[in-house]
Amino acid sequence: MTPVTLITGASAGIGTELARVFAAHGHELVLVARREDRLMALADEIAASGRPRPMVLAADLGQPGAAASIAGELASRGLEPDYVVNNAGFGLTGAAAELSRDEQLAMIDLNVRVLTELSLMFVDSLARHRGGILNLASVAAFLPGPGMAVYYAGKAYVLSFSEALHHELAGRGIRVTALCPGPVPTEFQARSGMELPAASKIIELPPDRVAQIGYDGLMRGKRVVVAGTGNRIAVFLMRFVPHALLLRAVAQRSSAARE
Numbered sequence: 001m002t003p004v005t006l007i008t009g010a011s012a013g014i015g016t017e018l019a020r021v022f023a024a025h026g027h028e029l030v031l032v033a034r035r036e037d038r039l040m041a042l043a044d045e046i047a048a049s050g051r052p053r054p055m056v057l058a059a060d061l062g063q064p065g066a067a068a069s070i071a072g073e074l075a076s077r078g079l080e081p082d083y084v085v086n087n088a089g090f091g092l093t094g095a096a097a098e099l100s101r102d103e104q105l106a107m108i109d110l111n112v113r114v115l116t117e118l119s120l121m122f123v124d125s126l127a128r129h130r131g132g133i134l135n136l137a138s139v140a141a142f143l144p145g146p147g148m149a150v151y152y153a154g155k156a157y158v159l160s161f162s163e164a165l166h167h168e169l170a171g172r173g174i175r176v177t178a179l180c181p182g183p184v185p186t187e188f189q190a191r192s193g194m195e196l197p198a199a200s201k202i203i204e205l206p207p208d209r210v211a212q213i214g215y216d217g218l219m220r221g222k223r224v225v226v227a228g229t230g231n232r233i234a235v236f237l238m239r240f241v242p243h244a245l246l247l248r249a250v251a252q253r254s255s256a257a258r259e
């Protein structure tokens, strides 16, 4: 079986940049997202740079059975993952009781359930190739987030799950890294119904930088990678701030960020 790096959410933002970084380091790729035209254009670009042409799998990961059909597609072509990059995800801004429950549950499906399924589905082939899993968490994983409550809680799950998996799978030679970016200007903000506040500029990082930091952290076998010095300082300081104050600060930031 030929080893491939499976990247979800490769049609935009951090996922597109992760595909470019993995390709530049010689990995053969399978790109997954709903927008096939974007994935095709990225595959063309990577092929034009002299790298193997990535395989494109247009799929809505929110649909039941999506992960199993990806596994079936790979097996039928003699491919198996050596790396899995769980990047696809979205946020929703607003009070949890006022936002659509269905949309919030769909967010849990994609950001949490599918990430869990794809993290566990290929463990044997990841072990065979001594590869790894890169899971997109967030700085949001380190605190509760009034104004984006379900999103923050989902990212806390991703962080906790990935750290535990890092420990469990280390003995099988599999690296597991939780990548925790702070604000990154991508389509994420429009999809979430927010704008990055001007104050975010200090800690904002471009998606290509975040992708490179994530790749380097995974290859070094890091358990958790917080992207950027400003974000690392913020995460460190959060430990010393009383939760009540943190909650108030996040709530104010969320309502300022709402369009």
Ligand SMILES: NC(=O)c1ccc[n+]([C@@H]2O[C@H](COP(=O)([O-])OP(=O)(O)OC[C@H]3O[C@@H](n4cnc5c(N)ncnc54)[C@H](OP(=O)(O)O)[C@@H]3O)[C@@H](O)[C@H]2O)c1
Residues within 6 Å of the ligand: 008, 009, 010, 011, 012, 013, 014, 015, 032, 033, 034, 035, 036, 038, 059, 060, 061, 062, 063, 087, 088, 089, 090, 091, 110, 136, 137, 138, 139, 180, 181, 182, 183, 184, 185, 186, 187, 188, 189, 191
């Ligand atoms: N941007 C930030 O500030 C930030 C900060 C911390 C963490 N993150 C995390 O980083 C990850 C990537 O975010 P981003 O900023 O790059 O967002 P983005 O630009 O909106 O890209 C999201 C990607 O997910 C894919 N996706 C969404 N729903 C999908 C579905 N149902 N099935 C398959 N693919 C789906 C999208 O592709 P299609 O629409 O083509 O399906 C797109 O490729 C997310 O997990 C996000 O939570 C982002």
